Amino acid sequence: VVRWRDSRIGRSPDTVALNRDREGEVYPRVTVAVDQGSVGRFARSIGEDGTFVPPTWVAVPEIAAGLGPALADEGLGVELARVLHAEEEYEWRRGLRVGEIVSAQTRIDSIRGRGDVEFLTLVTTVTDQDGEEVALATSMLIVRGGSA
Amino acid sequence: VSVRFEEVSVGDEIPGLAKVVTREDVRAYAEASGDRNPLHLDEDVARAAGFPGVIAHGMFTMAHLASCVVRWSGDAGALRRLRAQFRAPVLMGEEIVAGGSVRSLDPASRHVTLDVWVRVERDGATEWPIRRGEAVVELF
Numbered sequence: 001v002v003r004w005r006d007s008r009i010g011r012s013p014d015t016v017a018l019n020r021d022r023e024g025e026v027y028p029r030v031t032v033a034v035d036q037g038s039v040g041r042f043a044r045s046i047g048e049d050g051t052f053v054p055p056t057w058v059a060v061p062e063i064a065a066g067l068g069p070a071l072a073d074e075g076l077g078v079e080l081a082r083v084l085h086a087e088e089e090y091e092w093r094r095g096l097r098v099g100e101i102v103s104a105q106t107r108i109d110s111i112r113g114r115g116d117v118e119f120l121t122l123v124t125t126v127t128d129q130d131g132e133e134v135a136l137a138t139s140m141l142i143v144r145g146g147s148a
Numbered sequence: 149v150s151v152r153f154e155e156v157s158v159g160d161e162i163p164g165l166a167k168v169v170t171r172e173d174v175r176a177y178a179e180a181s182g183d184r185n186p187l188h189l190d191e192d193v194a195r196a197a198g199f200p201g202v203i204a205h206g207m208f209t210m211a212h213l214a215s216c217v218v219r220w221s222g223d224a225g226a227l228r229r230l231r232a233q234f235r236a237p238v239l240m241g242e243e244i245v246a247g248g249s250v251r252s253l254d255p256a257s258r259h260v261t262l263d264v265w266v267r268v269e270r271d272g273a274t275e276w277p278i279r280r281g282e283a284v285v286e287l288f
Contacts, residue, residue: 056214086206086233087233088231092227094225
């Protein structure tokens with residue numbers, strides 16, 4: 001009964017309780033070079049040869065702009081080891097090239113609770129040097145509760 | 149060589165892409181991506197979270213799926229969209245197989261929409277780390 005009442009108001013000290021007030025929060029823009037070092041490391045880790053920029057390389061600016069600051073955001077209350085990735089969607093306007101510089105900015109799109117798990121959705125816009133949007137990343141994370 | 153829009157039909161299957169996932173790959177992905185969640189690196193943390201051992205990043209599996217689509221289309225810059233729900237963990241030493249089939253074609257935009265997936269055989273059953281994903285590719 002206590003759990004039901006607590007989850008209804010979105011707060012429960014023994015569960016996850018992300019701070020809903022952080023919805024809409026925009027983290028600082030970060031700048032990331034699309035350089036051969038970063039692209040090569042990423043490409044090799046997924047079995048590619050680094051001769052082109054893998055589309056999912058945008059995870060690099062995305063994580064720098066979003067997951068990193070979200071974990072450091074004490075007002076939000078996310079702990080890395082409790083995070084599971086539930087869903088990801090990328091939209092690309094074009095492919096990236098080595099030598100470009102992109103910037104990325106992340107907004108907390110939504111925080112939704114459901115019992116002892118909560119869903120945190122981060123939306124990251126990746127922009128090129130001309131200010132054109134090159135990719136949009138939507139990441140839905142599960143934050144688990146419990147003492148584990 | 150890139151696939152041309154006119155060469156594609158609804159129902160076409162794209163060639164599958166298999167890969168055995170190693171601890172070294174996942175560690176390299178953690179470093180390259182910046183996602184150092186201990187679920188992917190630390191056995192004790194992974195077990196405490198209820199997994200048999202460390203698991204691959206969902207994004208690692210998704211990157212492999214993107215590779216499968218890009219190998220088929222022949223052009224990394226042609227990928228317009230990729231959506232995936234991470235439904236089952238991928239454990240170290242397992243072979244993941246990415247695949248897809250053409251769901252629809254839009255001649256006006258030359259966009260091809262594919263159903264895409266990643267499966268793994270585990271204990272005699274098929275698990276789906278990614279099932280009912282969607283990819284959109286813009287072809288010439």
